[in-house]
Amino acid sequence: MFQLKEKPMSLTAFRTLGRSGLIVSPLALGTMTFGTPRWGAPDDVCASIFHTYVEAGGNFIDTADVYAKGGSEELIGGYIADRSLRDQLVLATKFTFHSGEPGNPNAGGNGRKNMYRAIEGSLRRLRTDYIDLYWMHAWDLVTPVEEVLQSFGDLVRAGKIRYFGFSDVPAWYTAKAAALATVQGIPAPIALQLEYSLTERSIEREHLPAARDCGLGICPWSPLAGGFLAGKYQRQGEGASGQGRLSGSNPFGNQKFTDRNWRVLDTLRTVATQVERPLAQVALAWVSAQSGITSPILGASKLEQLHDNLDSLDIRLTSEQFQMLNESSALDPAFPYGIFTSEVNRGIFGGTTVQGWG
Template sequence: MQLTDYRTLGRSGLRVSPLALGAMTFGEDWGWGSTPAEAAAIMSKYMEQGGNIIDTANIYTKGHSEKIIGDYLKSTGIRRDQLVISTKFFCNLHPGDPNAGGGGRKNIIQSLENSLRRLQTDYIDLYWLHAYDPHTPIEETMAALHDLVSAGKVRYIAVSDVPAWKVAQAQLVAQFRGWPAFVALQLEYSLLERTVEGEMIPMAQELGLGVMPWSPLKGGVLSGKYTRGNKDEAQSGRSASGLINGLSESTYQVIDRLQELAKEKETTPAGVALAWVISRAGVTSTIIGARTMQQLEQNLAALSVSLTPGEIASLDALCVPVLGFPATFAQTALNMSQAGATVNGISSLTPPLMPQNSNEVY
């Protein structure tokens, strides 16, 4: 696989690379991250190999991430239309102003205008609702996004980190009003975060949303940097606080298996972990973050990693997600309803559609 093996995103004609370049690390405003020069080099390397989607947000490094991307595009003279610029609204950059965040019309419009200014472009290819806003009717959010698409300031809309039931509501509202619907869904997905397999990913597949996982390495836990051998050593970087301290035995088992597979395939644990995410049903483009050129190259190497069904199963078995109601109950009911039934002579008693919690007692 290569970055030029473009895939259509959800139920749309927008073609994107299988790995999207995440820009949350662009800028040092949060105390870590890439300098503008380092970020420019990372973008150049990514695009040289055919990568075409850069994902950012208005909140990333307090807006500096968007400005770094805009300055880069302006200084290099890259043809704007060849790039898919993905950014988000929701987070408040002006504490004390209650209308400077959320999914309301006022914030959506002002956030877009500010993002366009920082990115130095007159349209956004992929504009995301960054999180769930319980205070704003979804009709208001979708109507405002419809207006921006109609005005030519936004090409496609998408949603990130919102409950499945709210996404379903938004899609139905858009369908019946004749408005643009979401084409993609961002969510956390990795070997250490698989609960989205219960409702989020099946919902995305049913409603035509391309899945774009973020944190496929669980904030660096699966990068290969953290092992049993160095668990007592001090670590640096944004992942070192809280998340890394006191990794569980089950997490170390996943890390051990990643190291084994990486050695067999002459790659890195990060490459194997990313290859697992890329291979998952419903996933269109996986977001990779890179603070350094070395990290980018390690992440891109995942494209050349091929996992066999047996190797994938060995990883799956180490991190079976505990799914809540109604996932396990629904599978039990489905099995009961189909007992003895066949389709074209083939028994319907197939393996469970969803991973089961083997410790659950009814």
């Protein structure tokens, strides 16, 4: 199932995002921790994280209008303006979630009215007249994909955005959007932003194949599973599981504390010991090496975490180490994927193995 790609050795080993001409770093800087000192980072630490990432050669900054109620965008806009970095950086932000205006359902969702409201607010906070990559933050279950495509296309033609992509959407929605854009000759999405890590590999079933077929890059969020794969949380007592006593707070609640995930973490510890590198670096190296993955999104609340994550670009795991990690975190069997085997392929073609193009 896995096709490993050549590993970059620095943040300046740039690549295009999907089948587009947008050039990005192999790791993106996520800024959900910016402007939220209660659980994120103080403003001075955010500034250090931002500038360290840029000085290391990184160019891909990811934020959203709901991060710190716009505070993240305001901080980033200030950092960029202070150093005249706008042309150097690929600036991405998101819209979908409600602005908080009471009694106004049109202040949220993916309809044209909210999209236009949201883009104007983001442009103002980011102190720019265009967004490089505008993400639809989540599927709202309501707005027709045709309306979303037309609205994005209008923003591209107006010069307010350069490209757009989808975050947290079904694979069928992505495929439909890409097909409609091709048939109609209008701007198409270039990327997906989805959860992906050793503890969450569900996108391998539908999203990765759809993205590959449609020419979309994938930017994984939470590649360290909210710190779980960095070894941040520990089981306490014998036989502790998802319902056992756990140390530390966790943005996923108890969702990641399952027997399966603790076994994945044990395997990760084994591989990390073999390569003599921290758990987080090995987990990031595994994600970055998967075919179709463009720029995993780093989240850091301390400068040391950023340095640690950037060092993952130096790691080259062996095929045996990849196999250990793949097997320990493998997806459970699910219909209809169990049908799609080499044995069934031979049966369909009268005992002959037929390999498709690509």
